Amino acid sequence: MSKLKPVLTKKQKKILAFIAKFSEDNGYPPTFKEIADKFLLTIGTIQDHIAALSKKGFLEKRAEKARGFIVVKNSDGGPLVSKSDVNMIPLYGNVAAGEPIFASDNIQGYITMEKSARGHNLHFALKVKGESMTDSGIYDGDIVIVRKQDAADDGDVVIALLDDEATVKTLRNSKIKAYLEASNSRYKSIINKPFKIIGKVIELRREYYPA
Amino acid sequence: MSKLKPVLTKKQKKILAFIAKFSEDNGYPPTFKEIADKFLLTIGTIQDHIAALSKKGFLEKRAEKARGFIVVKNSDGGPLVSKSDVNMIPLYGNVAAGEPIFASDNIQGYITMEKSARGHNLHFALKVKGESMTDSGIYDGDIVIVRKQDAADDGDVVIALLDDEATVKTLRNSKIKAYLEASNSRYKSIINKPFKIIGKVIELRREYYPA
DNA sequence: AATTATGCCATATTCACTTATGGTAAAATA
DNA sequence: TATTTTACCATAAGTGAATATGGCATAATT
Numbered sequence: 001m002s003k004l005k006p007v008l009t010k011k012q013k014k015i016l017a018f019i020a021k022f023s024e025d026n027g028y029p030p031t032f033k034e035i036a037d038k039f040l041l042t043i044g045t046i047q048d049h050i051a052a053l054s055k056k057g058f059l060e061k062r063a064e065k066a067r068g069f070i071v072v073k074n075s076d077g078g079p080l081v082s083k084s085d086v087n088m089i090p091l092y093g094n095v096a097a098g099e100p101i102f103a104s105d106n107i108q109g110y111i112t113m114e115k116s117a118r119g120h121n122l123h124f125a126l127k128v129k130g131e132s133m134t135d136s137g138i139y140d141g142d143i144v145i146v147r148k149q150d151a152a153d154d155g156d157v158v159i160a161l162l163d164d165e166a167t168v169k170t171l172r173n174s175k176i177k178a179y180l181e182a183s184n185s186r187y188k189s190i191i192n193k194p195f196k197i198i199g200k201v202i203e204l205r206r207e208y209y210p211a
Numbered sequence: 212m213s214k215l216k217p218v219l220t221k222k223q224k225k226i227l228a229f230i231a232k233f234s235e236d237n238g239y240p241p242t243f244k245e246i247a248d249k250f251l252l253t254i255g256t257i258q259d260h261i262a263a264l265s266k267k268g269f270l271e272k273r274a275e276k277a278r279g280f281i282v283v284k285n286s287d288g289g290p291l292v293s294k295s296d297v298n299m300i301p302l303y304g305n306v307a308a309g310e311p312i313f314a315s316d317n318i319q320g321y322i323t324m325e326k327s328a329r330g331h332n333l334h335f336a337l338k339v340k341g342e343s344m345t346d347s348g349i350y351d352g353d354i355v356i357v358r359k360q361d362a363a364d365d366g367d368v369v370i371a372l373l374d375d376e377a378t379v380k381t382l383r384n385s386k387i388k389a390y391l392e393a394s395n396s397r398y399k400s401i402i403n404k405p406f407k408i409i410g411k412v413i414e415l416r417r418e419y420y421p422a
Numbered sequence: 423a424a425t426t427a428t429g430c431c432a433t434a435t436t437c438a439c440t441t442a443t444g445g446t447a448a449a450a451t452a
Numbered sequence: 453t454a455t456t457t458t459a460c461c462a463t464a465a466g467t468g469a470a471t472a473t474g475g476c477a478t479a480a481t482t
Contacts, residue, residue: 009458024293026273027281028239031439045460047441052458062237066277066439066468070238079321081297082235086323088292110290112297112325137348137417157419204417206348208368220428242469256430258471263428277438277469426481432474439468450457 008056013075015039015049016058020071020080029067087115091125091143094166101166101198113145113203122148124199126159126166133157133168135183142206144168146199157201162193168201219267226250226260227269231282231291240278298326302336302354305377312377312409324356324414333359335410337370337377344368344379347394353417355379357410368412373404379412 008016018038022030030038032046039046050069053059058075062068074080092101093108100106102124111125128142136157138144144159152158154173159166160180169180169190180190219227229249233241241249243257250257261280264270273279285291303312304319311317313335322336339353347368349355355370363369365384370377371391380391380401390402 011459023238027234027271028276028278031277033439041459042461043440044443044462048459060238064440064468065239066242067239068440079299081299081323086292086297088290112292112323114323134348137345137350137353139348142348200419202419204415204419206415208411208413208415222429244469252429253431254470255432255473259429275437275470279470424482426479428479429477431476433472435470435472437468437470440466442465443463444461446459446461448457448459450455452453452455 008053008058008075012049012053012056012058015046016053016071016075019059019069020074023071029069031067085115086112087123089113089123089125089145091127093127094129099164101161111143111145111205123202124148126168128168130167132182132184132187133170135185136170138168138183138204139206142204144201145203145205147202148199150197152197152200158197159199159201161196161198162190166198171197219264219269223260223264223267223269226257227264227282230270230280231285234282240280242278296326297323298334300324300334300336300356302338304338305340310375312372322354322356322416334413335359337379339379341378343393343395343398344381345395347381349379349394349415350417353415355412356414356416358413359410361408363408363411369408370410370412372407372409373401377409382408 015035018035019029022034032043032050035041035049036043036046050059050061054061054069058071058073059069060072071080088110089112090107091109091111092106108127113123113125123145125143125145128138128144129140131140133139138157144157146159152171154171156171158169158171158180160169160171162180167180170183172179172181172189177191180195182189226246229246230240233245243254243261246252246260247254247257261270261272265272265280269282269284270280271283282291299321300323301318302320302322303317319338324334324336334356336354336356339349339355340351342351344350349368355368357370363382365382367382369380369382369391371380371382373391378391381394383390383392383400388402390400391406392400
């Protein structure tokens with residue numbers, strides 16, 4: 001209903017935005033002087049602005065430290081992306097049978113993922129090929145984010161190594177034996193071949209082109 | 212096949228890692244002295260290390276600037292997350308008919324998305340409710356990332372406002388009239404109701420729990 | 423064996439930067 | 453109307469921080 005947000009003046013917004021952008025561009029925040037130069041103001045004026053901004057809680061100032069402040073809130077109130085919240089993980093393409101999956105030659109790029117609070121295990125992403133999982137909503141071209149592990153539970157969608165090829169399947173751990181289930185009825189489940197689980201799918205992404 | 216990577220010594224790795232972590236934690240890089248204190252070394256020694264690291268291309272040094280260096284490469288060669296590559300967008304939950312969708316009360320959180328090169332239009336995310344799009348691989352609980360726009364092409368998956376309620380459907384722009392198509396045969400398409408397009412789905416995400 | 427890179431020290435110098443102080447003036451608020 | 457906030461100025465002082473030099477001892481290369 002009602003929200004009392006400390007309002008920034010236009011000037012303050014501009015300065016905050018400049019500090020944020022400068023930090024992004026350069027990897028470190030600007031000095032008072034650098035801000036002053038940008039706005040054709042003097043250092044004293046910037047002192048006042050910084051004081052105002054940190055009093056309003058958009059900035060945190062570390063006393064007596066060069067470039068010692070950080071933008072805490074965005075000028076429009078939204079949260080900031082913190083580098084420590086995000087991870088870069090490699091995206092692997094499909095590999096021909098026999099080729100090593102995790103070869104660095106096979107990295108097609110990197111994608112960002114939210115850093116899962118605890119357990120910063122090893123994650124990677126894989127581009128799905130084939131139609132065998134369409135009934136589970138996993139389509140050709142989708143990207144699955146995988147956590148490396150060599151075991152999983154019944155019903156988990158897993159990446160398995162089968163004849164030296166990586167495939168996406170649902171794991172079935174029946175009492176008699178474990179097998180890999182395709183979710184598309186036109187595809188056969190894999191029951192009598194040995195396989196090795198290399199990871200569990202924890203997220204799926206699909207991009208709709210053209211962007 | 213062969214890649215010649217400039218190898219870092221253990222000490223250099225440690226120092227690089229410290230600089231990276233310090234920058235993340237504090238929002239600005241450390242000074243020479245702060246590094247020296249951490250490793251119980253002197254400033255002179257750190258000078259050498261910084262020189263070595265930047266000569267090897269892991270660090271970039273801005274001369275005569277306080278805290279003026281940035282980690283360019285990770286010690287293990289992987290790319291760094293750059294804040295400017297990632298955006299925070301709000302995730303909206305489902306709203307009851309009549310309620311405003313973009314109310315800030317309805318923000319269920321924020322998710323990160325790769326910043327699309329150009330066109331930083333307004334994006335938002337929406338949690339899908341219902342089964343009407345399962346044949347297109349969009350399931351209940353999935354999250355769609357939407358770019359705000361009020362028109363779309365035939366076949367685009369869109370978010371439409373219908374009776375004051377936001378729904379995910381496929382847009383059909385036949386010659387006669389435009390309508391919204393459900394992809395699950397058990398659901399009817401919406402042909403004779405007025406609707407308003409508020410955005411186009413550009414990405415889908417599904418989280419598999421438990422993590 | 424000779425050379426280069428690593429890893430460390432100390433001291434001195436020179437800016438880079440923040441802080442402190444004390445003004446002036448207009449606009450917003452009580 | 454009185455008072456607070458915003459928005460600016462100038463100047464001096466005092467550290468914070470990078471740079472410059474030179475030297476020493478090992479390990480790794482050539």
